[in-house]
Amino acid sequence: MSRLYKEFVIEELNEKGHVTKVSFKKDPYFNFAYDVVDRLAVEKPDKLAMVWCNEAGDEKYITFSDVKENSDRIASWLLSLGIKKGDPVMLILKRHYEWWYFMIALHKIGAIAIPATNQLMTKDIEYRVNAASIKAVVCTSDGNISDLVDEAQAMTETLKVKIIVRGVKEGWISYEEGVKNAPPFVPPTGEARPKADEIMLMYFSSGTTGMPKMVAHNYYYPLGHIPTAVYWHNVAQDGLHFTVSETGWGKAVWGKLYGQWLAEATVFTFDFDRFNPLELLKRIEKYKVTTFCAPPTIYRFLIKEDLSGFDLSSLKYCTTAGEALNPEVFNKFREMTGIRIMEAFGQTETTACLMTPYWMEPKPGAMGKPSPHYDIDLVDEDGNSVEPGEVGEIVVRYGEEMPVGLMIGYYRDEERTNQARHDGLYHTGDTAWRDEDGYFWYVGRTDDIIKSSGYRIGPFEVESVIMEHKSVLECAVTGVPDPIRGNIVKATIVLAKGYNPSEELKKEIQEYVKSHTAPYKYPRIIEFVDELPKTISGKIRRTEIRARDRK
DSSP states (O other): OOOOTTTTEEEEETSSSSSEEEEOOOTTTTHHHIIIIIHHHHHHHTTTTEEEEESSSOOOEEEEHHHHHHHHHHHHHHTTTOOOOOOOOEETTOTTTTTHHHHHHHHHHOOEEEEEOTTOOHHHHHHHHHHHHHEEEEEEESTHHHHHHHHHTTTTTTTTTTEEESSOOSSSSHHHHGGGGGOOOOOOOOOGSSSSSSEEEEEEOOOOTTSOEEEETTTGGGGGHHIIIIIIOOOOEEEEEEEEOOSSSSSHHHTTTTTHHHTTTTEEEEOOOSSSHHHHHHHHHTTTTOOOEEOHHHHHTTTOOGGGSSOOOOEEEEESSSSSSHHHHHEEEHHHHHHHHEEEEEEESSSEEOOOOOSSSSOTTTEEEETOOEEEEEOOOOOOOOOTSSEEEEEEEOOOOOOTTTTTTEETTTHHHHHETTTTTTEEEEEEEEEETEEEEEEEEEEEEEEETTEEOOOOHHHHHHTSTTEEEEEEEEEEETTEEEEEEEEEEEEEETOOHHHHHHHHHHHHHHHHGGGGGGGGEEESSSSOOBOSSSOOOHHHHHHHHHH
């Protein structure tokens, strides 16, 4: 493991020599751009930071020296455009390698980076610009997203600078042309120098139950991803790590930037528009990816393919997060590849809170145990710890200082911040239970719990059984109001290829659930759909299904 980061301290080991507690020394001016990227550029200038390729067959091998040179140039140019410390800048750059250059450049000048997905629509952009007072947008020329930014700008007041990458457009500043004449970069000093406790990064949350919240993180946040990359992703300095994520999602900084580069690993990026499992497998084979991370949805598609047709011998380690992993997917993938999928849990507001590190034996469907730098507990509605086997809300306990990796708060929303964080607890809003071995098992969002005939039913436990049925590709379980039972269980299902909706199939699935879990959990209603409603980050919007059913 790299010792590049002097802030990382291992405090406790168990009897087997595995890490159980870590902490961080806080340099008041710690800055990932200067203290990690630039330092690597000096000490190991030819070390690969990234291998990038796209659907057209283009590829690029990027060293840490390349990242420093390009980020310096961009930082200098942005300062000349009037972008300075504290200015919010939204990045809509898909999986283009320029995203990494801009992120590091913004960290260097102290501007607030706000990554966003190219799947946003005009009203989404308008909301974000107005909510965060965004001053500049850096946007890809691919697709029509720049047109939508133009439409949104007419309904905003703060957006002044529009930069377009890989193209030229009227009313926009060309990145390629503008950066050519950038003067040598001079790092800011004095009050212009970014401090570690100031806002470095903001993400708009998924918005599964309303308008997205602005999650703010400071310059210490990257350090919280060291356990993510080293203990969970199990990256190696001579390995190639591939996390499947568009750069507009929080998962990108989990798996494509901070922890991986702190561990001196090379990240792999496949720049694609539409997910195709076969194309993904081809890249893993061609570039010899060694460690891989993807949401469960990706694995669900992969196990439907003939993996024996690909040479995946380079692949040594696989992980997942973003939503709960169904045991059926775990078991099938292991059967096909021999590799166990190691699960973790976290949020936009945190780094990985629960994880199955490389030394731990995974239990299919379990999220693992607390990350060594978080104090995680399960509590009831009164904030009291619950016993093993009882369902409680996942919380992070903290003292006088917030743990490294936990958000500063919700930007410009003190009320929401205080609702989530009070009395020494950060409330995740997610529920789970803990077994006798200390493993955590996901149940659902606090507002997703179905109360039926006196029973409390977590959607995930029913979905996991339904997913075992060969006809099911994806499913979402919700509660439907019922005058007798209070609520009844409903399953909204996307069928796998070769299966068609029918009453017979509904009954078959219902009987399967009855015979494989407690009968009271079976879906009394089944609806077949072509696709499930999801957030722009790919999470299922059960709230939308419930709202539609109420109508």
